[in-house]
Amino acid sequence: MKHSRSEFITIRGLRYHVRHWGNEDAPKLFMVHGWMDVAASFQFVVDCLRRDWHVIAPDWRGFGLTDSNGSDCYWFPDYLGDLDALLAHYSPDEPVNLLGHSMGGNVVCIYAGVRPQRIRKLINLEGFGLPATRPEQAPGRYAQWLDELREVPELRAYPAQAQVAARLQKNNPRLTDERAAFLSSHWAAPNDQGEWAILADPAHKLGNPILYRIDEVLACWQGITAPVLWVEADDTNAWRWMGPKEEARGEIDRRIKFIPNVTTALIHDAGHMLHHDQPEALAALIENFLA
Template sequence: MYHEKIASRSESITLDGYPCHVRIWDDADARAGAPRTPVLLLHGWMDVGASWQFLVDAWAQQQPALLQHYRLIAPDWRGFGQSLPDAPWQAAPRSYFFPDYLADLDCLLNHYAPSTAHLIGHSMGANIALMYAGVRPQRVRCLVALEGFGLPATQPSQAPTRYAQWLDELAQQREGASLVKPYASLEAVAQRLMRNNPRLPLPKALWLAQHWAAPDAQGQWHIRAHAAHRIVNPQLYRVEEVLHLYRQITAPVLAVEASDDSLGLFWKGQLTLAEYHQRLTAIPQCQTALITDAGHMLHHDQPEQLVHWLEGFLR
């Protein structure tokens, strides 16, 4: 089992009546001293805030005074991790809508960083951060987007089919169809994580599995995610709107991608790296970085490489 080098502590707060679990890495002595710059670590889809532990440990190893300079704050997005009811596999809302995450981030910043903060997001978390930085540019000091590719462009003509698919999947859920399968043991959850990311070693997979899933009374392990996250979003992804948000970003942005073409592997040509790079040109201050020998979970695969880029960029 992996042993974290820098332990986190947990807080539970309420965002507009919705429970939110937050993991924080800070220093008790520094807490009483000069204010430190808040850094919000925003996880991706079907992930949890604990997923940042490996990056935090690598960062602290390279910069021992890390927690004297920064306060690292990693929420579990609504419907993930511990930001959900005790039995998420038994009941779920109909859908999770992307604008709600922007509102949650706004509330999180009001609570932890009333002035400005650094945002570091992975995948879905990176997309939330980029869109938010265009809506509230004055709140973001700088932004790091890890594999924040966005989604393939859609056309209005797709709306009838998308809404029909959404209604069909809701009906399946009402009829008891399970969209998130249970696992027999913690080890089985770890094996699932390693299938998702072959570079993830077993000790890290076991450590992450205990945060990524939880057992029920019968000893079955369930992913800490509402089944509704598996239902198609009826809202179309409108690239033109996203690009208008990007143009409003005033913070410097570092867009980091992995050497494995995870975009091509996932979208099969529906969205290409060339198209993603073209979208980045809408951001006024944007530089790119490449992490070698890494896949989509690059903050797990090569945290030391990522820290090198973070150190230079945040300074």
């Protein structure tokens, strides 16, 4: 495995953990992870990159080694604010190469449309977004959120690291024992009770009271000026959030058309965690696109 180092910087009042791979003088490539994940998740694809890159990957607020909000819920626009501050810190004057997976893919696509001048090239790994909503859903969504606030959310702890690794493999049967062991050491850590606790703020489990307004999201996507590589896995199940597969496929294809300069690619024999399942194929796609 390629060596990585950790750095802690202050981003919008939070102590942010940022993982670095490669020579700091090499071209920069920023990677941002998805929900309930950590920056170390990109280790395997970084290992497969052939060129010399300075890969910079943060743990989002409330995940991994980055501070939590300190409040009882999370707001999606904060990810945009954190990303903007992070890029200003590491690349204040130059447009960047930016990659996001899942939730991170959704974040980077919105950001690239809001700050198009900041992006050189953009890579979205399965960042489909959430299902479209209707205004009449708002009262029920607010009520659900208020109900959830009455109970303190919890994340399960595990007796040992091996059980954490097994849980990761249950989520992704393609994950090898070696990779599961590595990921479990970054996804969880021993707590004061001697158990292995997930490194995530339980407040992430609360539903968002603000509806996902797809028309606003797509208006941002239309503002992207950088070339975009849209990558999906052939055995993904991420579409299930949007309903039956055929219906979801149509909606995803409709959304892609809002991106002005987009190239699509499919990774075979991979699920939603395609950077774990086929890192070699993904690394080749990334480097060919960025060349």
